[in-house]
């Protein structure tokens with residue numbers, strides 16, 4: 024477990040922050056009341072196990088800032104705790120490359136600390152692209168962003184940046200200068216906006232002082248915000264970056280929640296149809312074989328009745344995982360409700376479908392599922408349709424009919440629509 028080190032001479036303050044961190048984050052906490060204690064802790068710990076530290080700027084047994092400097096010398100992400108701040112102190116803090124400083128007597132201070140610690144954990148997966156032909160200015164931005172552990176990629180050529188962002192959907196933000204060779208920042212913004220909406224990518228324009236029209240230009244071309252290069256304050260920069268990325272992450276979490284089944288993490292029915300209609304159209308155009316499968320867990324009611332609902336839920340999760348781990352990225356698996364799953368497999372012909380699903384059926388029936396103190400096995404019945412129909416719903420209906428027959432003829436089997444005996 025990653026740890027947070029708190030160094031402050033108020034035991035009361037340490038205990039208050041420790042309690043909240045333990046309750047609201049996945050981190051462990053070590054508290055120290057002096058520089059001496061902090062040195063001892065650092066000598067005994069693996070530095071890599073430290074997520075961040077909260078360090079009081081003034082401690083009884085050390086000079087101002089000495090403890091923060093010690094933690095920074097190990098490159099540990101540092102948040103400074105202070106009761107008052109002046110312009111000179113602020114400059115010292117940013118010079119030390121700290122994550123942030125917080126005013127201790129502010130009643131929201133603990134919430135602020137917790138948000139910062141959680142954000143710091145997410146930031147390595149937040150990729151930010153800087154597009155700036157001035158190496159000095161790019162370096163300054165890169166340092167500021169890397170202090171907060173963002174994953175930063177720098178381009179001097181806007182065309183290269185455009186190509187990169189086009190093919191890297193994990194880029195969350197682009198920070199672009201205006202004056203660049205080949206393409207200006209507004210044009211780059213306009214082209215990026217043709218590919219990504221504001222819910223998918225944040226764009227920050229940037230230019231030198233004295234170009235008052237520039238902010239409006241950037242915003243008109245689709246940027247979210249604008250900063251003047253030489254004059255921004257570190258606090259302001261971080262607040263803006265963090266708020267855009269928080270907004271983007273929240274939106275993406277909501278979009279995921281709306282598309283995926285909360286229990287099994289496979290697609291839900293709505294998302295399945297959204298994606299499959301386009302896939303099916305493309306398969307029809309290119310004459311690609313496809314197979315639809317309906318999979319239903321056998322006698323699932325008796326699992327719930329015998330072991331309880333939470334074991335039933337664990338079985339659903341495990342079966343979903345077994346199905347998901349057997350498909351390609353281009354296939355789609357969805358939970359259609361209850362204990363029923365639907366699969367759409369692109370490029371799978373009728374001849375390949377039967378052995379593939381027979382193997383999946385076997386894999387599920389062999390698996391020992393462990394849930395709570397129980398170990399159990401389940402089987403599934405599978406209905407298939409590989410006969411291409413223009414309407415995907417007709418293929419799903421055919422797969423469902425085959426599933427019905429698999430249930431009727433004894434369960435734990437695969438029935439292909441093409442071999443279905445009518446009238447059963």
Ligand SMILES: Nc1nc2c(ncn2[C@@H]2O[C@H](COP(=O)(O)OP(=O)(O)OP(=O)(O)O)[C@@H](O)[C@H]2O)c(=O)[nH]1
Pocket residue numbers: 286319320321322323324325327331332333334335336339360361362430434
């Ligand atoms: N634990 C759990 N059970 C669920 C969930 N959704 C549906 N079920 C249960 O799934 C069971 C489905 O039962 P039935 O439709 O009778 O089918 P079955 O027992 O699997 O029998 P066959 O399909 O005929 O083999 C019901 O008891 C539902 O309550 C869920 O999210 N979690």
